Amino acid sequence: MLGVMGKNERDRTSRRMCAGCGSRTERHELVRLVIGPSAPFVAVDLGRRLGGRGVSVHPRRACIRAALLRGALARALRGVAQVEPESIEQMIIGQLTQRARGLLSSALRVRSIAVGTDAVRAALVANQGDLLVVAEDARGRAQEITKMAIAIGCATATWGTKASLGEVFLRQELGVFLVTDRGIASAILECLAQIEALSEDE
Numbered sequence: 001m002l003g004v005m006g007k008n009e010r011d012r013t014s015r016r017m018c019a020g021c022g023s024r025t026e027r028h029e030l031v032r033l034v035i036g037p038s039a040p041f042v043a044v045d046l047g048r049r050l051g052g053r054g055v056s057v058h059p060r061r062a063c064i065r066a067a068l069l070r071g072a073l074a075r076a077l078r079g080v081a082q083v084e085p086e087s088i089e090q091m092i093i094g095q096l097t098q099r100a101r102g103l104l105s106s107a108l109r110v111r112s113i114a115v116g117t118d119a120v121r122a123a124l125v126a127n128q129g130d131l132l133v134v135a136e137d138a139r140g141r142a143q144e145i146t147k148m149a150i151a152i153g154c155a156t157a158t159w160g161t162k163a164s165l166g167e168v169f170l171r172q173e174l175g176v177f178l179v180t181d182r183g184i185a186s187a188i189l190e191c192l193a194q195i196e197a198l199s200e201d202e
């Protein structure tokens with residue numbers, strides 16, 4: 001059971017090397033890419049649950065591209081498959097989006113979220129709020145609410161559209177919501193920062 005021991009051993013150390021840029025980084029800042037067991041393919045293992053051989057990379061375009069050119073990932077794929085960096089980026093963005101949505105469900109369960117302009121406003125007036133999320137196409141009072149959030153030291157981010165945020169909360173449209181749990185807020189913020197880094201034009 002050498003493989004299992006090896007896995008546990010690796011899990012005890014929290015720092016890993018990025019297969020792209022080669023720097024050692026906290027494990028949670030890296031994304032695990034798994035090289036498929038049978039067919040040579042690459043899967044994104046955000047939750048680190050998949051077995052098999054994997055490498056860790058920063059969720060950044062440059063690191064993903066570099067990892068596909070050299071190192072274990074490149075060696076495993078050489079001559080058998082061509083994996084486009086864009087497809088890996090899209091897979092990571094998809095999983096980060098799923099994770100962020102899961103975190104929102106957690107926030108809903110523990111009632112640490114205010115949804116919609118009026119509820120968000122009321123929470124901010126009461127000095128509550130760790131993360132304000134505004135849809136890219138939100139208009140009207142979104143600007144005023146953002147100012148209120150900044151004034152009480154609440155983090156702010158833009159994410160998706162009114163339609164896509166609405167989907168998460170089973171509404172037709174949603175322009176703003178506010179997370180009032182610090183831990184969940186910072187986890188969501190990390191997801192959104194990584195999505196943004198991967199979505200940026202070069």
Ligand SMILES: [Zn+2]
Pocket residue numbers: 018019020021022023057058063
């Ligand atoms: Zn890197």
